[in-house]
Amino acid sequence: MSSVTVRVPAKVNVQLSVGPLRQDGFHDLVNVFHAVSIYDEVVARPARSVTVSVTGGWAAEVPLHDGNLAVRAARALAARAGCDEGAELVIHKTIPVAGGMAGGSADAAAALVACDELWGLGLSREELMEIGAGLGSDVPFALMGGTALGTGRGELLRPLPVGGPFHWVFAVADAGLSTAHVYKECDRLREGSPVPEPRADEELLAALRDGDAAELGRRLVNDLEPAALALHPPLAGTLRAGRDAGALGAIVSGSGATCAFLAGDEAHAAELAGVLATTPGTRAAVVAEGPAPGATSL
Numbered sequence: 001m002s003s004v005t006v007r008v009p010a011k012v013n014v015q016l017s018v019g020p021l022r023q024d025g026f027h028d029l030v031n032v033f034h035a036v037s038i039y040d041e042v043v044a045r046p047a048r049s050v051t052v053s054v055t056g057g058w059a060a061e062v063p064l065h066d067g068n069l070a071v072r073a074a075r076a077l078a079a080r081a082g083c084d085e086g087a088e089l090v091i092h093k094t095i096p097v098a099g100g101m102a103g104g105s106a107d108a109a110a111a112l113v114a115c116d117e118l119w120g121l122g123l124s125r126e127e128l129m130e131i132g133a134g135l136g137s138d139v140p141f142a143l144m145g146g147t148a149l150g151t152g153r154g155e156l157l158r159p160l161p162v163g164g165p166f167h168w169v170f171a172v173a174d175a176g177l178s179t180a181h182v183y184k185e186c187d188r189l190r191e192g193s194p195v196p197e198p199r200a201d202e203e204l205l206a207a208l209r210d211g212d213a214a215e216l217g218r219r220l221v222n223d224l225e226p227a228a229l230a231l232h233p234p235l236a237g238t239l240r241a242g243r244d245a246g247a248l249g250a251i252v253s254g255s256g257a258t259c260a261f262l263a264g265d266e267a268h269a270a271e272l273a274g275v276l277a278t279t280p281g282t283r284a285a286v287v288a289e290g291p292a293p294g295a296t297s298l
């Protein structure tokens with residue numbers, strides 16, 4: 001086989017409820033993932049060892065060494081399958097980096113699917129998800145796509161029925177936030193207060209099922225948002241700008257620093273994007289739809 005190309009979506013968390021800090025340094029979550037139509041593509045070609053390069057405006061911000069999640073994914077797959085093949089990986093990067101949209105996890109998921117096909121391994125999606133969970137909490141969802149309820153540290157997934165499509169605008173910040181720092185800041189802000197076990201919001205799940213954007217907009221919740229705002233205060237202005245412009249809901253995407261805005265339809269999303277593109281601290285305003293399919297070989 002000369003090459004395999006895999007397309008993989010970004011995500012937003014429409015509910016991110018964070019439980020107490022666990023012994024292993026992670027938090028139990030109720031994480032309602034929603035894949036959106038902003039995609040990276042990963043191309044894999046035969047090679048002696050695993051290498052990676054990145055194209056696009058984000059290239060300078062993506063590590064090219066062993067820390068690249070796509071490289072780690074390819075190596076983890078080879079180790080699991082007991083194969084000594086390599087792959088030349090090229091990531092065509094569109095998903096914002098350090099933006100709370102799981103771009104690194106997406107590339108890991110895409111690399112798993114691409115190398116599985118390139119090397120003729122034939123692993124099941126469940127097996128790839130198991131390997132993915134060892135690489136990062138968000139990797140299994142990038143393989144699954146759609147909309148799903150994530151529990152545990154986010155790796156235990158149940159697909160959810162959705163009556164969408166939902167129309168979104170993402171205000172990409174001119175700064176990134178580290179996921180680990182944001183969780184740490186969340187713990188710091190909650191120190192001394194009781195932290196309940198997270199629970200799925202049944203009204204939010206119903207809004208997703210019914211395709212009710214207005215209700216979903218009212219129900220969006222992210223326990224990491226206060227921490228993201230504390231670490232990067234200009235995000236409060238971005239959220240306010242989207243709300244003032246008539247967004248049905250406004251939320252920090254995961255650990256940030258991208259902000260997500262729910263619109264009523266495509267035209268409303270375009271209108272919101274026009275306003276958000278000129279908001280200070282915003283690098284770009286991108287329109288997308290959800291749910292989108294998980295990592296797919298083209």
Ligand SMILES: C[C@@](CO)(OP(=O)(O)O)[C@H](O)COP(=O)(O)OP(=O)(O)OC[C@H]1O[C@@H](n2ccc(N)nc2=O)[C@H](O)[C@@H]1O
Nearest residue numbers: 025026027100101102136137138153179180183253254255
């Ligand atoms: C916050 C979320 C929401 O979906 O994603 P992002 O918005 O960053 O993309 C995820 O929980 C991020 O998942 P992911 O980026 O895969 O994180 P991991 O590599 O597994 O963990 C990075 C660090 O985040 C913290 N972490 C992660 C998951 C979790 N349930 N509890 C945690 O405390 C830990 O400090 C961990 O060392």
Ligand SMILES: Nc1ncnc2c1ncn2[C@@H]1O[C@H](COP(=O)(O)OP(=O)(O)O)[C@@H](O)[C@H]1O
Nearest residue numbers: 068069097098099100101102103104105107179
């Ligand atoms: N393939 C990759 N794409 C993007 N970032 C990567 C990749 N591999 C490793 N990283 C590292 O992971 C960090 C978090 O990236 P990303 O997954 O884009 O953000 P988030 O965790 O906020 O969703 C980056 O700052 C970068 O150092």
